[in-house]
Amino acid sequence: MHPPEDGKKHRSRRNFLGQALTAAGTAIAAPSLLQQTTAAQAEKPAITPKPGEMSVTLNINGKQQALAIEPRVTLLDALRERLGLTGSKKGCDHGQCGACTVLVDGQRVYSCLALAVMQEGRQIVTVEGLAKGDILHPVQTAFIENDGFQCGYCTPGQICASVALLDEVKRGCVSAITPDLSTPPQLATLSEAEIKERLSGNLCRCSAYNGIVAAVQQATGQAPPSPAAAMLVREPEEIPV
Amino acid sequence: MKNFAYVRASSVKEAVQQGSNPGALFIAGGTNLVDRMKVFLDEPAQLIDITRLEMTQIEQTGAGLRIGALVSNTAVADHPDVRRNYPMLSRAILLGASQQIRNVATVGGNLLQRTRCPYYYDNAFACNKRVPGSGCAALTGINRIHALFGASDQCIAVHPSDMCVPLAALDAIVEVEGPQGKRQIPFTEFHRLPGDTPQRDSNLEPGELITAVVLPPASFAKSSVYLKLRDRASYAFALVSVAAAVEMAGNQIKTARLAMGGMAHKPWRFVEAETFLSGKSATAETFQQAAKIALQGAKPLAHNSFKVELAQRAIRRALAVSAKGGGVA
Numbered sequence: 318m319h320p321p322e323d324g325k326k327h328r329s330r331r332n333f334l335g336q337a338l339t340a341a342g343t344a345i346a347a348p349s350l351l352q353q354t355t356a357a358q359a360e361k362p363a364i365t366p367k368p369g370e371m372s373v374t375l376n377i378n379g380k381q382q383a384l385a386i387e388p389r390v391t392l393l394d395a396l397r398e399r400l401g402l403t404g405s406k407k408g409c410d411h412g413q414c415g416a417c418t419v420l421v422d423g424q425r426v427y428s429c430l431a432l433a434v435m436q437e438g439r440q441i442v443t444v445e446g447l448a449k450g451d452i453l454h455p456v457q458t459a460f461i462e463n464d465g466f467q468c469g470y471c472t473p474g475q476i477c478a479s480v481a482l483l484d485e486v487k488r489g490c491v492s493a494i495t496p497d498l499s500t501p502p503q504l505a506t507l508s509e510a511e512i513k514e515r516l517s518g519n520l521c522r523c524s525a526y527n528g529i530v531a532a533v534q535q536a537t538g539q540a541p542p543s544p545a546a547a548m549l550v551r552e553p554e555e556i557p558v
Numbered sequence: 559m560k561n562f563a564y565v566r567a568s569s570v571k572e573a574v575q576q577g578s579n580p581g582a583l584f585i586a587g588g589t590n591l592v593d594r595m596k597v598f599l600d601e602p603a604q605l606i607d608i609t610r611l612e613m614t615q616i617e618q619t620g621a622g623l624r625i626g627a628l629v630s631n632t633a634v635a636d637h638p639d640v641r642r643n644y645p646m647l648s649r650a651i652l653l654g655a656s657q658q659i660r661n662v663a664t665v666g667g668n669l670l671q672r673t674r675c676p677y678y679y680d681n682a683f684a685c686n687k688r689v690p691g692s693g694c695a696a697l698t699g700i701n702r703i704h705a706l707f708g709a710s711d712q713c714i715a716v717h718p719s720d721m722c723v724p725l726a727a728l729d730a731i732v733e734v735e736g737p738q739g740k741r742q743i744p745f746t747e748f749h750r751l752p753g754d755t756p757q758r759d760s761n762l763e764p765g766e767l768i769t770a771v772v773l774p775p776a777s778f779a780k781s782s783v784y785l786k787l788r789d790r791a792s793y794a795f796a797l798v799s800v801a802a803a804v805e806m807a808g809n810q811i812k813t814a815r816l817a818m819g820g821m822a823h824k825p826w827r828f829v830e831a832e833t834f835l836s837g838k839s840a841t842a843e844t845f846q847q848a849a850k851i852a853l854q855g856a857k858p859l860a861h862n863s864f865k866v867e868l869a870q871r872a873i874r875r876a877l878a879v880s881a882k883g884g885g886v887a
């Protein structure tokens with residue numbers, strides 16, 4: 318785990334989930350998408366590199382992090398093994414599952430295929446950087462409220478991908494299934510099919526897909542979430558037999 | 559992954575100079591190269607990071623739309639001129655990989671991505687592309703995804719790119735800069751057939767850097783489509799794919815373009831079928847004949863003969879949709 322930062326409460330994953338669960342039911346403000354921490358923090362003194370290593374400074378969740386690493390270290394390994402930011406998960410390690418998704422300069426990327434030394438000067442945001450203190454990102458809240466996870470392993474990647482997805486729709490990006498390339502969908506009209514296509518770079522072994530789609534619908538401001546997803550979160554006695 | 563020396567090039571000149579170092583490779587998005595390095599397919603002594611070079615612009619020039627080699631796949635697909643004037647290129651890119659990959663994958667890197675032949679990826683098998691002269695396990699193995707055209711008895715792999723298929727149909731030009739200076743390569747001459755040197759995918763010389771891809775103006779491309787058929791609906795490589803464009807003059811086809819992925823070691827242009835289509839009326843019968851002409855010389859292998867029928871159906875559909883103005887095929 319990474320050392321507690323000044324003025325920020327250190328939160329383990331367990332803590333995070335505990336707080337997240339009690340936050341369920343809180344009303345969601347309009348999605349504010351990419352909330353990047355801007356607090357400029359003093360650069361830590363560089364660490365002396367060993368032979369084969371390089372000194373690099375990475376901007377992660379608004380904080381400058383000095384590292385001495387071999388060029389072959391991926392961003393994912395630097396985050397998890399060197400910086401204790403274990404939110405990003407290693408699934409396939411080959412760009413095929415999405416568990417390692419983080420945001421680089423506001424765009425979603427797979428950190429398992431990115432070399433850490435190549436990320437100098439770029440703004441990296443991991444799942445740990447999405448919440449503002451104790452206030453969860455609206456997408457995080459939506460995942461909780463719509464049961465967007467089961468084992469939770471794919472969840473950090475799904476959440477980062479969903480945060481980026483909303484931003485992409487806001488910026489007018491099209492997808493392969495957008496019927497007319499000159500009319501990109503809007504958040505309010507983003508269809509289930511568009512959400513599925515746009516999230517297809519994230520796989521979930523537990524098949525929490527319906528909850529994930531509903532969470533994204535909620536985060537776009539659409540209501541109610543898809544009926545299929547609503548069924549999943551209904552109280553047991555309400556399920557028709 | 560083996561360790562390597564890392565340098566960040568600050569100019570094209572510097573990159574080209576460094577590119578001739580023994581064991582040096584350029585790295586752009588890294589989405590193919592890092593993947594390959596992880597399984598020891600590539601073991602470069604040095605990586606030259608080219609991502610800070612000024613090759614990130616899309617601009618209109620006298621020769622057409624010039625797309626810098628470092629423009630991300632996402633930025634190409636979403637560019638207003640590409641969406642409007644070359645829709646099959648937008649669609650092809652958007653149907654490839656996932657948003658996370660497209661955000662970092664570059665134009666130059668997409669051209670030079672290597673085959674997805676499973677035997678090439680697996681050290682336990684012989685592969686002439688991986689180890690020249692070692693043999694080809696796909697010849698006698700499961701060759702369901704392999705080539706129908708242009709293969710040799712040394713390699714039957716297909717080029718995996720989606721983006722490159724419309725680029726072949728559009729007669730794009732690849733601009734490169736190398737130790738001998740600058741040159742331009744017509745797109746259909748950029749990639750190579752395997753012949754007896756399947757380890758070489760393209761006609762780039764050692765140390766040469768792709769600087770841009772130019773799309774000449776093409777009125778026919780406005781009504782174009784990209785149809786991709788694969789084992790699952792998204793996030794998978796094509797079994798077969800079609801880039802088709804049909805420009806109508808009244809009831810007659812004025813210009814037609816047809817290229818396919820999943821067919822050969824390079825994107826495969828069907829010039830004979832294009833010539834046949836020109837001047838014909840856009841009927842189901844015409845498209846069926848064009849598809850037949852296209853697949854005439856196909857040489858199916860033990861497991862991929864299904865592609866012959868699949869490709870013809872795909873061509874018929876792609877031509878029909880583009881003759882109606884394009885859209886989702």
Ligand SMILES: Cc1cc2nc3c(=O)[nH]c(=O)nc-3n(C[C@H](O)[C@H](O)[C@H](O)COP(=O)(O)OP(=O)(O)OC[C@H]3O[C@@H](n4cnc5c(N)ncnc54)[C@H](O)[C@@H]3O)c2cc1C
Nearest residue numbers: 586587588589590591654655664666667668670719720768
């Ligand atoms: C899971 C997965 C699924 C994918 N699915 C698809 C798909 O469906 N369709 C598809 O088309 N692609 C697909 N891809 C491939 C992806 O599109 C490519 O990996 C990507 O386009 C490569 O671009 P890059 O910039 O990351 O290249 P890199 O990995 O950086 O480089 C690739 C090669 O090109 C060389 N190179 C890069 N830039 C230059 C240059 N300017 N000049 C000279 N040499 C250069 C490098 O030395 C290297 O050999 C998939 C990839 C993955 C991992």
Ligand code: SF4
Nearest residue numbers: 675685686694713714
């Ligand atoms: S088809 Fe080509 S890439 Fe595949 S095993 Fe044979 S030589 Fe290697």
Ligand code: FES
Nearest residue numbers: 408409410415429
């Ligand atoms: S761990 Fe990066 S995509 Fe699977």
Ligand code: FES
Nearest residue numbers: 467468469521522
């Ligand atoms: S919730 Fe378990 S993998 Fe997605």
